[in-house]
Amino acid sequence: MQRYSHAADPARIQLEGQGRLVCRGRWTADAVGPFEPLQEIIQRVSGKTITLDTSAVEALDTTGACLLRRIQSRLLSAGFEVGFAGLQSRHRELLRELESYDLRGSTQPPQPPRGMDAAGRVFVQAGDEGMRFLAFFGEVMLRLIRFAGQPWRVRWAEVWNNVYSAGCNAVGIVGLLSFLMGVVIAYQGAVQLRIYGASIYVADLVGLSLVRELAPLLAAIIIAGRTGSAYAAQIGTMQVSEEIAALRTIGISPLDMLVVPKTLALILVLPLLAVFADILGILGGMFMARVQLNIGFTPYLDRIADAVSLRSFLIGVCKTPVFAGIIAIVGCYQGFRVSGGAESVGRRTTVAVVHAIFLVIVADALFSVVFSALGV
């Protein structure tokens, strides 16, 4: 047996004399190396019997005993008669204890499903998940409608807390990113528009694309990543620590306490963030138009006022409450679906962000279809 361990006195085994395998050293977890096949040793034995001499073993723990037993069974299966010699009584006790455990038998890991079975399970699971989400969505909507009739029953303190954490604290990142978005659009447009001598239309490009589409989408995606994930992780952790169950038993609906305030907060905050993103994006474009195309601030802003109609602005902003609802409800739903522990929280948080962004973009596409059908 090779030495693998750094221990002072590692476990080792040696053929000494005719059919006598002498074990030496410490047969403990820290001093046992990987088990090597005994082929070499076996080939050098001429007789039919092998004696395992363990009188020189200094220490034996469960790991060492398992190894010893394994060597014994290897030798038995190679056709030898195996006997022990010099076994200390407490070592014999330990070996006998191992003997009493049935390590084979019904202890195979469950096989993961394969092929059609796996595909079917995925399909059924996806359908199940979809139905659950719809049920949750419907329940939240019912609550919101009921609260619309009696707004004094909403937990406004919770709403304002969430407005602060999801809205006020996000102003910086939303502003910075939309400013950069304006810069990028103006820069890309400038190169093309200059060729046709239509530089001033950079204002149309920046203004329309941002106000109608990009600024609301950008704000929604940032909030999905920032707040949707926070909602899922918070509710998920509360689920794990049984706080949700505690709320229920006290007679507080987790929907009223957690989901409705969070959803309302986002519905209030996201339109404001989108407007803020509009402004910062246009400023970014203005800055870039000055640098790249030498268009002054005044002509740029005049052009913006002409290009961006009130209708375009409203189209952009009116989508955001829907995005907000999607982000909040998806985040909360995934939080409630947490079961077990830390790993589940992580997985559900990831799913919350991915699904929220996906659904926001799908909703945006649907808005485009509807608006173009309506001719606005």
Added chain:
Amino acid sequence: MAGADRPVTERRQPVLQMRGIVTRLGGLLVHDRIDLDVHAGEIFALVGASGTGKTTLLQEMVMLRRPDAGSVCLLGKDLASIDEARKQALRQQFGVLFQHGALFSSLNVLENVAVPLREHTALDAGLIDEVARVKILQVGLPADAAFKYPRELSGGMIKRAALARAMALDPQLLFLDEPTSGLDPHSAGAFDELVLRMKQWFGLTVIMVTHDLDTLWQAADRVAVLGEGQVLAVGDMQSLSREDHPLVRQFFEGPRARQRRPE
């Protein structure tokens, strides 16, 4: 058994020696110069009312927290003066059972028990698997529990699986934080017997924090009562029950304590 094989020099010295431990938690003085000795092969229990810093003291023993003053000497090594490599080597010589098990939720029981073996031994995968299965059976779990995940286990099974993980490397020292809390009386009793059996088999030294009077009477060799930032009394249960200190009496003279006392 493994414990009986260890060199004699280690046995003469206390397994754990704490001197002048001072701990402040958020400005509050929790430990005010605590001295404690735990000897090899004994089951040592820490008791005391809530908030007397039992778990904090345990954390200081297992290097999860550094005391504000005083020295901790674990298995003959002064924790303040040894380097990180020595600390790592020391960590392989004791196991810790946390109050809520602290099984890794993304791994099944077998994988949980195998974590210390994979990390710290040079064994091949087959032997690690076998040792982990033996450990699972040793703590009295059914063989088919091996492939269950922590969320699928009951409280008692989680404690047992966590004990199997703590015992994976056959440590000579075992720390238990409230081993029987949250278990029904039958499971709690079975757990006490398990710890006693482990002690017999492996010559373990066990240091535990507990509120469970049954455990104290059945399993503990010596008990230290914490209170007012000090060790109020140390001794076996019989001598503690004759103590005069009001806080110690409070612990042993409550209505529940009187019922539990064996005749």
